[in-house]
Amino acid sequence: MKRWLAVTLLYLVFAGLIALFIWLVWPTLRDQTNNFINSAPEVVEDLSDQVQDKTEDGGVVSSVLPKSIDLETRMSEYAQKAAAWASTYLTNIISVISRAVVLIGVVPVILFFMLKDGRKLEDSLLYLVPRKYKAEGRAALSEIDEALGSFIVSRVVLNIILGALMYVGFLFIGLPYALLLVLISVVLNFIPYIGAIISAIPILVVAFMESPMMALWSLLIILAAQQIQDHILTPIIFGKTMAIHPVTIIVLLLLGGDLAGVLGMLLIIPAYIVVKILLTHIYKLFFQEKVEEIVE
Amino acid sequence: MPHAKFFRIILSVIFVLLAIFLLFLDRFMFAPIVRMFEILILPISLSGFLYYLLRPIVGFFT
Numbered sequence: 001m002k003r004w005l006a007v008t009l010l011y012l013v014f015a016g017l018i019a020l021f022i023w024l025v026w027p028t029l030r031d032q033t034n035n036f037i038n039s040a041p042e043v044v045e046d047l048s049d050q051v052q053d054k055t056e057d058g059g060v061v062s063s064v065l066p067k068s069i070d071l072e073t074r075m076s077e078y079a080q081k082a083a084a085w086a087s088t089y090l091t092n093i094i095s096v097i098s099r100a101v102v103l104i105g106v107v108p109v110i111l112f113f114m115l116k117d118g119r120k121l122e123d124s125l126l127y128l129v130p131r132k133y134k135a136e137g138r139a140a141l142s143e144i145d146e147a148l149g150s151f152i153v154s155r156v157v158l159n160i161i162l163g164a165l166m167y168v169g170f171l172f173i174g175l176p177y178a179l180l181l182v183l184i185s186v187v188l189n190f191i192p193y194i195g196a197i198i199s200a201i202p203i204l205v206v207a208f209m210e211s212p213m214m215a216l217w218s219l220l221i222i223l224a225a226q227q228i229q230d231h232i233l234t235p236i237i238f239g240k241t242m243a244i245h246p247v248t249i250i251v252l253l254l255l256g257g258d259l260a261g262v263l264g265m266l267l268i269i270p271a272y273i274v275v276k277i278l279l280t281h282i283y284k285l286f287f288q289e290k291v292e293e294i295v296e
Numbered sequence: 297m298p299h300a301k302f303f304r305i306i307l308s309v310i311f312v313l314l315a316i317f318l319l320f321l322d323r324f325m326f327a328p329i330v331r332m333f334e335i336l337i338l339p340i341s342l343s344g345f346l347y348y349l350l351r352p353i354v355g356f357f358t
Contacts, residue, residue, distance in 0.1 A: 001357055001358050002358075003354065003358055006354050006357035006358045007354055009357060010350060010353055010354055010357065014350075102339075103338065103339055103342070106339045107339050107342050107343050107346070110339060110340065110343040111343045111346050111347060111350070114343055114344075114347045115347060115350060115351065115354050118347070118351065148344075148348055149348045149351065149352075152345060152348040152349060153348065153349060153352070156349060263337075263338070267337075267341055
């Protein structure tokens, strides 16, 4: 089959999947989102009551929380700050919508040509490399291509499995807004380590609003899913290829977050993979022999 | 001349440092490039992400 035909067919399949998503999943997701937004003040109030009860009953929670906690005031302060932040950003709503529309319009076009002419991009990049180093350049590009491909596909597969595990668990314990919370969690889990912690916060808040027992069960489900991901799925899917030390990942995430926020945190690991492969090849090509000579 | 290589290296280092100094001094010169980067980074990275995700399927079809 011709490549352009394959890409067009894929687009049609993709359009079908989006239609199926809109038909099957979207109504539930929309209702959950609307309900969540509408019941946000009640969530704060319920949470405040729950914490108040637990503080007054002299249990374990009361020993952890400070006596003088005024959660409602604190929560309303945070809500005001969040509203101010939202209004600052939403005043520019036309710009946001236009950017989203441009993104929705532009990405499929770029993607179409990337999928159709993937190899041509590699050739045009190799034009910049002197003839003497073309073979090495091609090897580096192939390595980058393979590493990025396996990294992205593995992460997506891992996060989908993690999301499915959590969703089944949350349905089992009857957690409200399960689909919405799991979707947020799946997106945030693309950020290693930190994403799992950030995504657990809204889940635990909603669960705690229902009952402390529900929060405990939710925490257990999150921990169990994370452990299955880390100790069973990751070694199978990732293997030992592109193993990055946890300390390196944390340093990279701090840098990425500081440079470009959440987007920076999402992009910093693939960028590190590219830079690492390029530097390794440059070192082998230009410096390895000289360094070995000096050492000997 | 034994010192020629040494002076060449020193001169290169000075020029590199000067280039870095000028880069920080004249930031406005790079503002359009930075802006262009900011505009392109999201669609390009999103396309790249989807490209690696869908490439195996395209490979399967072809």
